[in-house]
Amino acid sequence: MRFHDLLRSPLGFGTAPMGNMFRAIPDEEARATLDSAWDQGVRYYDTAPFYGAGLAEIRLGEMLSQHDRDEYVLSTKVGRVILDDVEDTSARDLGEKGGLFEYGLPNRMVDDYSADATKRSIEDSLTRMGVDRIDAVWVHDIAQDFHGDDWLHHFEIARTGAFRVLQDLREQGVITTWGLGVNKVEPIELTLALDEPRPDAFLLAGRYTLLDHRAALSRLLPLAEELGVSMVVGGPYSSGVLAGGTTFEYQQAPDHVLERVTRLRALTDRHGIPIKAAALQFSLAHPVSAAVIPGASRPSRITEDVAALATTIPDGFWADLRASGLVDAAAPLPGGH
Secondary structure (H helix, E strand, C coil), rough: CCCHHHCCCCEEECCHHHHHCCCCCCHHHHHHHHHHHHHHHCCCCEECCCCCCCHHHHCCCCHCCCCCCCHHHEEEEEEEEEEEEEEHHCCCCHHHHHHCCCCCCEEEEEECHHHHHHHHHCCCCCCCCCCCCEEEEEEECCCCCCCCCHHHHHHHHHHHCCHHHHHHHHHCCCEEEEEEECCCHCCCCCCCCCCCCCCCCEEEEEECCCCCCCCHHHHHHHHHHHCCCEEEEEEHHHHHHCCCEECCCCEEHHHHHHHHHHHHHHHHHHHCCCCCHHHHHHHHHHCCEEEEEEEECCHHHHHHHHHHHHHHHCCHHEEEEECCCCCCCCEEEEEEC
């Protein structure tokens, strides 16, 4: 079954904020946000052990425990194992994601893409969330901050470890889908080039957005379309800068990015539409896209996302967007523009 076919709606919820990303979110605020997502019809939830060292999975599981397991689609990730011993969260070395989960749980996290670690990670996730199965499993951040050829060493461990475990689980019917969950195009391209094990979907964060889509469009997505592989678009607001924030790639957005956002916002304002609507609908327009999973830390953000997806965008906007040069000429746009 293609990942497309699992989903009732293309709008999912990325739960990284529920792991106290950037700030300490009170439990009641996290509960209200998750309840709001459910109440407004969101039925696909993506999470990861990395998000607050298990905190996001715990909080998500508490909400999902109120609902029948057959009513929603659930994905999580492998590649990091959460240990019982604790560490100073402010001193974690997370590379470009450093400081992201300073307010998460203090449990120590270790990178491990081996077969045994993959099995343990899945079992731990099932326990934290209190569920009996996971629909999709992504191999998380396989090329994150690995310099030179070092990431290829980690990739080889994953190829002979995590990839094979997940393929076996898919063949056994334990999970439905597996793939990579990354914010780089190259490791997905390399994985899709394998004869086996072969994923049937992937989660690409921040690389198919209004601001950044050219590498994926030119190399990855044609191959994925040829192979019938689905894409989940993570970070459709480019780490927040397309949703009124100032961060891009987890850091303060550089001037050239802010200038592009200003031009995009001028265009959306001229046509009387929210920039969030343009962002979500652009990311979903490619035939490989199965879902978008914006994150949120407040109920009002969920309302905005639902409204953005439902917004009717005039044809003139897409025509002007194409003419402006702000999107690649080959990027599919809604309505065939």
